[in-house]
Amino acid sequence: MVEQSSATNEIWAKDLTYKHAHEVEPSLINISFALPKGTRTILVGANGAGKSTLLQILAGKRLLTQEGTDVRIKDKDVFRQYPPGVTFLGTEWAMNPVVRGDIVVSDFLNSVGGYRHKDRRDILLDILDVDLDWHMHAISDGERRRVQLVMGLMGQWDVLLLDEVTVDLDVLVRDDLLTFLKSDSETRGATILYATHIFDGLDTFPTHVAHMHLGAFVTPPTSWPFSDVTAHGCSPRLYNVALEWLKKDRAHRRELERNGRKARGANKSEVPSDSETFYRKYDYSH
Template sequence: MGEAIADERSTTVEIKDLSFTYPGIDGHPPPGSAPLIDGFSLTLHAGNRCLLVGSNGAGKTTILKILGGKHMVGPEMVRVLGRSAFHDTALTSSGDLSYLGGEWRRDVAFAGFEVSIQMDVSAEKMIYGVTGVDPQRRDELIKVLDIDLSWRMHKSSDGQRRRVQICMGLLKPFKVLLLDEITVDLDVLARANLLKYLSKECEERGATIIYATHIFDGLENWPTHIVYVAHGKLQLALPLAKVKEMSNLSLMRTVESWLRKERDEDRKRRKERKLKGLEEFDRAVEGTRVIGDPAKSAVRVVNNGWAAGRLHSTVAGEENFTFSSNRVLRQ
């Protein structure tokens, strides 16, 4: 229903015919794999507050990570502030492009992946540890998020840790901000205060915000634009006013109707496949397999195919390398 969102202000985010598939460990998409994001195009401008909506697995997080420069794509496919999101590392290091998503986590060898960071350190030390920050902006964020600087991270609740994380992510004045379900742990008051602050950033400084969420409390009039994604493809990109013209329902009920229709169509499609004797779901392609020589040969060189934090080989079908550096664990 429209790939570009019309606006007279300067273009800040531009996605052109983006296609993306997560690569296997040989660095290439597994043979036969379908693109997770396919033919996606979108343009946003200074001052836009874009609400990114879609069902679980629609590709919202992947799109935000690509915009945040966390996945490599062609330099012309994704441009932020006129520069390549992946190739121009100064975008993120300068703070012009900021990505906030998920909890603070790290990988710990032989303990697991995505382990929450809950060290014994104060909120004050973490926040004041960020250098090159405007003291007035820092004080305002501490007040907006109602942060007690004496909080200890290993004793704080998930919501309190989240407030500190958000504060640190917003300390430098961003031009483009990417939010991936970042308010999930916040209470009603903290979330309302944050949304109000973010609106001010767009209105007064011309910042652009893309916010992916399933929580619609307080969002009825917050976004300026709505972008709906399904199965990695753009379904709709319109100003909020146009969306309201299309539906007499609230924003949440409108999005709910889109998702219900999408679910019903998926169920119908699966039923038709079953009647034809096909599998109800498409068979998933194993994304961690290394196919063919020289890819497999290359992986053998890197710790014989073993990855940190795992007790098994990451190379399919090669479970017992004789010379693995982890072989002592299997003796």
């Protein structure tokens, strides 16, 4: 149950169910949660659990049509009244052909307002170890990701939605970035919701941890570190908590597959598929 109301929480969702298309199963099922201002929440879940879909909805990238659903940031509808001060950073940015063009990083950052945020921009340039003379088309995915983070974080955001954006960073830069984000959140009361599969070094970062499985919350945002470790059946290290949760998720999914859910993995049938029959017929490698 969502506590209090949208007016007393920075991020708030009630009865959120979402389908990518009418004929498919819901990607999110009856999601309700509330995050107070200044919290830092880690979203834990396997691939396909619904983390990215939830973040995209909060970022105003998907229209909600389900009757009764209400999703708000700063007490404003995330699609129709999108509030200022919200930053979403996802993995798709680095694949955009525009940011892979032959443009110098200094010019790129100035083109998106870097000159207006010089102090914070310069701090981030040092933390993320970015060379202003890099050419965007000639750098690695990890270096391009660093430029994205400078661009997205140099303004004074109030709510930060992160979807796997640290996956390309080396461990030193990632640690420096998380230290900056934690300090920024504590100093300014900014709110962070962060979906990641990398849990090393995160034990002291979050104020809350949440667990998603098959489109629903198994554990809604809960204060971290857990006050009763034994109740969650795992150690106080976030890596171990996440590992235990994901093992249980996989076991539950496989149980559903044994009871009729479409299975993943190898095709156990001895009858060859149509494609296997076709390609075997024209296989001249022997």
